[in-house]
Amino acid sequence: MAMLLSRHAIRTRLSRPVTYLLSNQATRTFASDVKDFSIPKTRNIGIIAHIDAGKTTTTERMLYYAGVTKRIGDIDDGDTVMDYLKAERERGITINSAAITFGWKGNRINLIDTPGHVDFTMEVERAVRVLDGAVTILDGVAGVEAQTETVWRQSERYGIPRIAFVNKLDRTGAAYGRTIQEIWKKLRARPLALQIPLMDSTEGKGIIGVADLVTMEMIQWDHMDGSTMQRTALDDAKHGELYQEAIRGRMALVESLAELDDGIVEVFFEEADGDHMRVSADALKESLRRVTLDNKAVPVLCGSAFKNLGVQPVLDAVIDYLPSPAERPAALATIDGTKHALIPLEENGKLCALAFKVTHDSRAGPLVYVKVYSGKINKRMTLYNTTVDCKERVNKLLQMYAREAEDIPFITAGNIGVIVGLKNTRTGDTLVQSNDTSSIKSNLQLGNIDIPSPAFFAAIEPASVSEEKAVDEALKNLTREDPSLKVWTDEDSGQTLISGMGELHLEIVKDRLINDFKCKAEVGKMRISYRETCQSEAAVSASYDREVMGKRSKAKCQVEILPVDEDYQDDGSSIVDSGNYLQMDLGEVDESKEQQHQKSSASLSSDSPQLSREEVRRAIQTGLLSGLARGAILGFPLTKLKVKVHNLETFGQDTSVGSISACVANGVQEAIKQAGPCLLEPMMEVHTEVNESDIGSVVSDLSGTRRGHVIGLESSTTDGPNSGYQQDVEVYPPKDSLLANSEVGEYKTKQVVKAHVPLSSMLGYSNGLRSLTGGSGSFSMRVIGYGQMSKDRERGVVEEMRGY
Numbered sequence: 001m002a003m004l005l006s007r008h009a010i011r012t013r014l015s016r017p018v019t020y021l022l023s024n025q026a027t028r029t030f031a032s033d034v035k036d037f038s039i040p041k042t043r044n045i046g047i048i049a050h051i052d053a054g055k056t057t058t059t060e061r062m063l064y065y066a067g068v069t070k071r072i073g074d075i076d077d078g079d080t081v082m083d084y085l086k087a088e089r090e091r092g093i094t095i096n097s098a099a100i101t102f103g104w105k106g107n108r109i110n111l112i113d114t115p116g117h118v119d120f121t122m123e124v125e126r127a128v129r130v131l132d133g134a135v136t137i138l139d140g141v142a143g144v145e146a147q148t149e150t151v152w153r154q155s156e157r158y159g160i161p162r163i164a165f166v167n168k169l170d171r172t173g174a175a176y177g178r179t180i181q182e183i184w185k186k187l188r189a190r191p192l193a194l195q196i197p198l199m200d201s202t203e204g205k206g207i208i209g210v211a212d213l214v215t216m217e218m219i220q221w222d223h224m225d226g227s228t229m230q231r232t233a234l235d236d237a238k239h240g241e242l243y244q245e246a247i248r249g250r251m252a253l254v255e256s257l258a259e260l261d262d263g264i265v266e267v268f269f270e271e272a273d274g275d276h277m278r279v280s281a282d283a284l285k286e287s288l289r290r291v292t293l294d295n296k297a298v299p300v301l302c303g304s305a306f307k308n309l310g311v312q313p314v315l316d317a318v319i320d321y322l323p324s325p326a327e328r329p330a331a332l333a334t335i336d337g338t339k340h341a342l343i344p345l346e347e348n349g350k351l352c353a354l355a356f357k358v359t360h361d362s363r364a365g366p367l368v369y370v371k372v373y374s375g376k377i378n379k380r381m382t383l384y385n386t387t388v389d390c391k392e393r394v395n396k397l398l399q400m401y402a403r404e405a406e407d408i409p410f411i412t413a414g415n416i417g418v419i420v421g422l423k424n425t426r427t428g429d430t431l432v433q434s435n436d437t438s439s440i441k442s443n444l445q446l447g448n449i450d451i452p453s454p455a456f457f458a459a460i461e462p463a464s465v466s467e468e469k470a471v472d473e474a475l476k477n478l479t480r481e482d483p484s485l486k487v488w489t490d491e492d493s494g495q496t497l498i499s500g501m502g503e504l505h506l507e508i509v510k511d512r513l514i515n516d517f518k519c520k521a522e523v524g525k526m527r528i529s530y531r532e533t534c535q536s537e538a539a540v541s542a543s544y545d546r547e548v549m550g551k552r553s554k555a556k557c558q559v560e561i562l563p564v565d566e567d568y569q570d571d572g573s574s575i576v577d578s579g580n581y582l583q584m585d586l587g588e589v590d591e592s593k594e595q596q597h598q599k600s601s602a603s604l605s606s607d608s609p610q611l612s613r614e615e616v617r618r619a620i621q622t623g624l625l626s627g628l629a630r631g632a633i634l635g636f637p638l639t640k641l642k643v644k645v646h647n648l649e650t651f652g653q654d655t656s657v658g659s660i661s662a663c664v665a666n667g668v669q670e671a672i673k674q675a676g677p678c679l680l681e682p683m684m685e686v687h688t689e690v691n692e693s694d695i696g697s698v699v700s701d702l703s704g705t706r707r708g709h710v711i712g713l714e715s716s717t718t719d720g721p722n723s724g725y726q727q728d729v730e731v732y733p734p735k736d737s738l739l740a741n742s743e744v745g746e747y748k749t750k751q752v753v754k755a756h757v758p759l760s761s762m763l764g765y766s767n768g769l770r771s772l773t774g775g776s777g778s779f780s781m782r783v784i785g786y787g788q789m790s791k792d793r794e795r796g797v798v799e800e801m802r803g804y
């Protein structure tokens with residue numbers, strides 16, 4: 001079976017088990033290989049996918065086959081190990097990215113399970129940046145879905161090598177070939193099929209085994225729990241059609257690798273005599289590893305986690321193709337927020353670690369999950385948190401098994417572990433050694449995540465005065481865990497408010513307050529976080545004149561306000577904050593003249609305070625921000641305004657920073673009232689992916705009932721612009737491959753409807769879309785800004801908010 005490689009390739013040739021228990025669950029025994037902390041044998045990996053693709057189902061099998069659990073947890077029965085929060089078990093979804101360590105064939109895998117729901121994109125982002133590699137799980141029926149693309153892009157931003165597992169091939173309509181084509185077309189990644197599924201066409205059972213194209217073996221699993229895996233050499237007499245297909249698959253694999261990797265070309269000509277079938281499995285694996293680590297390609301495997309088919313080869317692929325921490329580029333940190341520094345992975349280097357997640361345990365207190373990038377954390381060590389500038393003491397170090405944990409003596413560079421005892425560290429903080437005297441100690445940051453502005457809020461009311469402290473404490477813990485959750489007090493009502501990324505996000509917070517923290521509190525209706533702006537210009541003179549304890553404090557200023565739109569181009573002279581452009585004219589006077597000016601203006605007292613120019617500037621800025629914090633209609637923050645303060649005059653000895661700020665804030669508030677205040681609502685960019693037959697109903701729903709504006713329609717497999725994305729490559733297997741698709745898996749081209757829709761109209765869209773498309777549609781959305789609403793709608797919102 002000798003064949004030449006493609007022309008392109010030729011051209012390019014040349015201890016003791018568990019000692020510590022956080023919950024009351026049963027003690028478990030950890031495999032000894034997880035105690036091997038050597039870097040080449042460590043894999044920090046995550047599982048990323050669209051909601052419901054089967055991440056948790058697959059992970060549960062991984063834990064079972066690795067010997068961590070004694071039986072397989074079932075998502076549908078609500079008894080999984082990874083989804084341990086009550087709220088997760090009830091809903092059957094993953095919310096907190098639970099981290100777990102287990103051994104596989106002498107290696108140590110730190111696995112982080114991540115949520116697929118759009119409300120928890122921040123959780124994914126937090127997890128993704130500490131990963132060294134990722135397994136992408138795709139639903140073999142739905143293919144590459146909207147949220148898959150979002151999480152894929154997130155992992156791409158961090159340059160994380162990935163493998164893919166096409167799951168659910170037992171289901172009617174599953175299509176492996178089509179899913180692989182979608183990896184190519186939608187994710188713009190080069191898929192390399194390492195397996196082809198054996199479909200049972202007679203009884204329509206879907207997948208019953210897989211052909212391994214690397215070893216040219218047939219793999220089959222027992223019908224019980226899938227723990228016994230039988231490998232037999234593929235042969236023509238026994239496997240007939242599948243054997244022929246496997247040969248085509250093997251040749252396609254070698255050809256594709258040859259385009260990406262010179263190493264395999266050499267093996268092909270020098271060791272395999274130009275025969276695709278004689279390239280050894282080991283040589284193929286080495287080549288696959290090289291191209292995966294270089295992010296040139298994505299090895300693809302397949303199966304059905306639910307039917308216990310295909311999971312062990314995914315674990316093998318994690319070891320074979322995903323990087324150890326030593327094979328990743330050095331971490332990037334910032335010093336003083338501007339200079340960049342690389343943190344090479346050195347076990348004996350200076351300690352540098354990132355707290356990527358904080359959870360709360362009722363017995364142990366805060367558990368801080370860290371990734372150590374350099375150096376080593378020991379028990380009882382004193383750390384320095386560079387983000388909040390404080391010393392922290394390590395009490396215990398743990399290795400997690402979902403909710404259970406084991407004491408470990410240290411966490412070395414490249415590893416993930418949990419610290420108990422840190423009091424102030426929050427998600428996203430950087431930790432270094434306390435006695436590190438180098439200049440980078442206090443200002444080195446491993447880079448925080450930008451948190452989008454919250455879209456929803458709700459009021460929280462403790463059930464009684466005696467409950468207030470417990471609720472406050474619980475909220476403090478929850479915000480430490482989750483930086484996308486905000487808590488504040490409404491000035492008018494004195495109510496505590498929480499805001500977050502979405503309805504589900506806040507619902508989960510509520511569940512956790514009540515069930516995990518056992519607080520007695522009422523959470524009010526989820527409300528949309530609107531914004532306010534002005535429709536016209538206004539200029540006002542503001543003054544502040546107060547006597548406090550016999551001392552007179554007086555200031556005057558002019559405030560001008562004007563609305564700006566998204567296209568506004570500032571000349572660089574403004575301070576930009578929350579979509580507002582702030583300007584302050586302090587005049588051309590220099591420091592000494594300014595002080596004289598203050599003195600000469602002092603008409604009420606002879607001993608005027610000598611505020612520096614910088615103090616005055618800061619006081620004005622504080623006033624501007626506080627004036628813009630609450631709108632005139634419903635008290636929402638203002639945005640899309642240009643505000644200018646000038647002609648500031650101060651009088652008297654007590655014309656303090658506070659008086660200037662108050663004068664400016666009063667001026668801003670007065671100007672807003674005069675400039676035609678109006679409400680703005682969050683606008684979402686929505687991508688809805690549907691079968692062609694459903695386009696009509698989806699478009700009319702979005703543009704009619706949901707008040708959206710459809711901006712485009714494109715085939716979900718359209719090739720968009722992407723440098724380096726080669727379109728003329730043949731990807732195996734083809735989308736209509738009979739063998740790779742289940743009998744009824746007829747190929748349907750999907751279309752993506754792109755629309756801008758007000759957030760308020762997107763409430764309940766998941767259910768609406770499900771009924772419009774019979775469950776085949778999926779969508780993703782993100783906030784793109786704030787849009788004006790009609791006067792009628794504004795009236796409705798005001799009445800609803802004020803409770804008329």
Ligand SMILES: Nc1nc2c(ncn2[C@@H]2O[C@H](COP(=O)(O)OP(=O)(O)OP(=O)(O)O)[C@@H](O)[C@H]2O)c(=O)[nH]1
Pocket residue numbers: 049050051052053054055056057058075076092093094095114115116117167168169170171303304305306307
């Ligand atoms: N038929 C079939 N169903 C599966 C398979 N894998 C998962 N499921 C089902 O798909 C649903 C979702 O599975 P999960 O494992 O919770 O998916 P997930 O990706 O973890 O979902 P989130 O945690 O919500 O992001 C459950 O009802 C599973 O039983 C599979 O291989 N075949």
